Amino acid sequence: MANSVTTNPLVLDTAGAVLTTPVQIKAIRVQFSADEDDVVLSDKGGKVIFTAKGGDVSVNGYNDSLTLPGGLKTEGLTVTTIDGTSKVYVYLK
Numbered sequence: 001m002a003n004s005v006t007t008n009p010l011v012l013d014t015a016g017a018v019l020t021t022p023v024q025i026k027a028i029r030v031q032f033s034a035d036e037d038d039v040v041l042s043d044k045g046g047k048v049i050f051t052a053k054g055g056d057v058s059v060n061g062y063n064d065s066l067t068l069p070g071g072l073k074t075e076g077l078t079v080t081t082i083d084g085t086s087k088v089y090v091y092l093k
Contacts, residue, residue, distance in 0.1 A: 003079070009089040015079045020044055024071040027091040030054075030064045033084035039064075041088065044076025054086070 003018055004011040009029075012018060030039050032054035041050040049072065052064035071093040082088065 001085075009091040010077075012079050012088040012090060013082060013085065015082050017044065018077045018079060020076045022073065022075055023077055024073050024093040025049075025068060025077075025090055026071050026093040027067045028065065029089040029091075031087045031089070032064070033086045037083035037086045038081050039083070039086055039088055040079075040081040041090075042078045042080045043074045044078060046078075046080075048080070049074055049077075054083075 001013045003014050003016075005018055010018065028041070028050050030052050035054050037054040039050070039052045040048060042048050050066060055064075077090065079088065
C-alpha cells in the first residue's frame with residue numbers, strides 16, 4: 001500500500017516522510033493489525049509527536065486515538081515506525 005495524503009484524514013500505512021510543510025493536527029487514530037504492533041510519528045526533524053502500541057486486537061479490533069482540541073502544530077510529518085498492516089488516520093485542522 002501507499003500513504004494517502006490527498007484526503008482528510010490522511011491515511012498512513014507506510015514508513016517514511018509524509019509531509020515536509022507545516023501542518024496542524026487535530027486528531028490521530030490508529031487501526032492496529034495485530035497485538036504488539038508499534039506506531040511512531042515524528043516531525044521532519046525527528047521529534048516524536050505520537051507513539052502507540054497495539055493492545056488486545058482480537059478483543060478491541062484496533063484502537064488508540066488522540067484528540068487535540070486546540071490542534072498540534074508541527075513542522076512536517078513522518079511515519080517513523082508502523083508494523084504489520086496497521087493504519088494511522090491523521091485528521092488535519
